[in-house]
Amino acid sequence: MSNTRLVVLISGSGSNLQAIINACQSNQIKGEVVAVISNKDNAYGLTRAANAGINTRVLSHKTFATREDYDVELASLIDSFNPDLVVLAGFMRILSPDLVQKFNGKMLNIHPSLLPKYQGLNTHQRAIDAKDDVHGVSVHFVTEELDGGPVVLQAKVPILADDTADTLAQRVHEQEHIIYPLVVQWFSEHRLTMEADYAIFDDQPLPAQGATYPK
Numbered sequence: 238m239s240n241t242r243l244v245v246l247i248s249g250s251g252s253n254l255q256a257i258i259n260a261c262q263s264n265q266i267k268g269e270v271v272a273v274i275s276n277k278d279n280a281y282g283l284t285r286a287a288n289a290g291i292n293t294r295v296l297s298h299k300t301f302a303t304r305e306d307y308d309v310e311l312a313s314l315i316d317s318f319n320p321d322l323v324v325l326a327g328f329m330r331i332l333s334p335d336l337v338q339k340f341n342g343k344m345l346n347i348h349p350s351l352l353p354k355y356q357g358l359n360t361h362q363r364a365i366d367a368k369d370d371v372h373g374v375s376v377h378f379v380t381e382e383l384d385g386g387p388v389v390l391q392a393k394v395p396i397l398a399d400d401t402a403d404t405l406a407q408r409v410h411e412q413e414h415i416i417y418p419l420v421v422q423w424f425s426e427h428r429l430t431m432e433a434d435y436a437i438f439d440d441q442p443l444p445a446q447g448a449t450y451p452k
Contacts, residue, residue, distance in 0.1 A: 241268030241425035244320040246328035247275045251282020252410065253326040253347060253417050258289050260418035267425040272318040274311070276330060292318070298330065308336040315340070322424055325379065326417070334381045342431040344379040345424070347417050349409050351375060351391055351446070356384035361402040361409065372396050372405060374413050375447065376420040378431045387436040388447035389429060392416050416450045 243261070245254050254273060260266040273286035278295045286293045296314055301307035312335070315323055325346040337344065350360040352375040364372040373393040380386035392412035396405060423429040429438050436443045 241266070241321045241421075242319060243268050243270045243322050243324055243421065244272045244274065244315050244318050245270055245282075245286075245324045245326050246315075247273060247280050247282035247326050248277050248329040249280055249282065249327045251280065251285045251326065253413055254282045255285050256414035256418050257324065257326070257421055258285065258291070260422065262289075266418060266422045268321070268421070271320065272315075274314060276328070282326070304331070305333050305335070308333040312336050312339050322421065324417075324421060331383060332379070337379055337381050340379070342378065345389075345417075345420060346377055346379050346384070346386070347413055348375050348377065348384045349406070349413070351393065352377060352384060352388050353445075359402075361405045364396060365400060365402060365405065370396055372409065374409050374416065376417055377447070378436060380434075387431055387434060387443070388445065389420050389423075389436045389438070389443065390416050390448050390450055391446055392450045412450070419450065 245257065247254055258270055261269050270291050272292040272294060273282060274294045274296060275283055276296060276298050283293045294314060296311055298307045323340050323344040351373045355363050371393050373391055375388050375391045377388045378386040394408045394412060423438060436447065
């Protein structure tokens with residue numbers, strides 16, 4: 238069984254990227270990160286990739302007239318590395334439908350909420366403002382609906398009485414760094430696929446909220 242080729246897209250510090258690199262190096266993930274692509278040239282994740290000997294590319298969106306023009310070039314760049322899986326790890330751009338379709342069933346994202354709650358931004362503050370007692374993070378396949386693709390795995394984090402968005406985010410990050418490599422591992426082991434509107438794990442359809450970590 239050949240190693241799964243991963244291309245990771247980032248915009249920032251790349252802490253989830255680092256977790257995935259570590260999981261590849263420890264053979265938790267049966268694969269390797271063959272390239273890291275950022276839309277920002279100052280993203281610290283590029284340094285993380287370079288330190289691990291991984292190819293890096295910067296494709297700035299600022300030089301393109303439209304989102305679609307950028308995504309055509311981005312799709313071509315991703316394709317040049319012949320990936321089995323595209324991993325969005327803090328890539329702060331909404332993808333055009335054509336790009337999403339091109340990598341249908343081969344693109345994962347992580348979102349800091351218990352989807353379908355709190356799609357979009359500022360999820361931690363929104364959960365606190367809603368007086369929720371639990372928050373968390375979801376790994377999902379990417380579809381044309383923003384943060385709306387089939388959920389694979391969720392981890393829950395209690396919201397404490399004195400939590401701020403920052404303290405809550407820190408605890409959510411800890412869970413992100415566990416469950417994102419785990420889902421990539423499942424994909425690399427050919428245990429995870431996507432059907433039309435749901436994920437399949439070990440030949441069983443997952444519920445709408447995906448599996449829960451820890452089980």
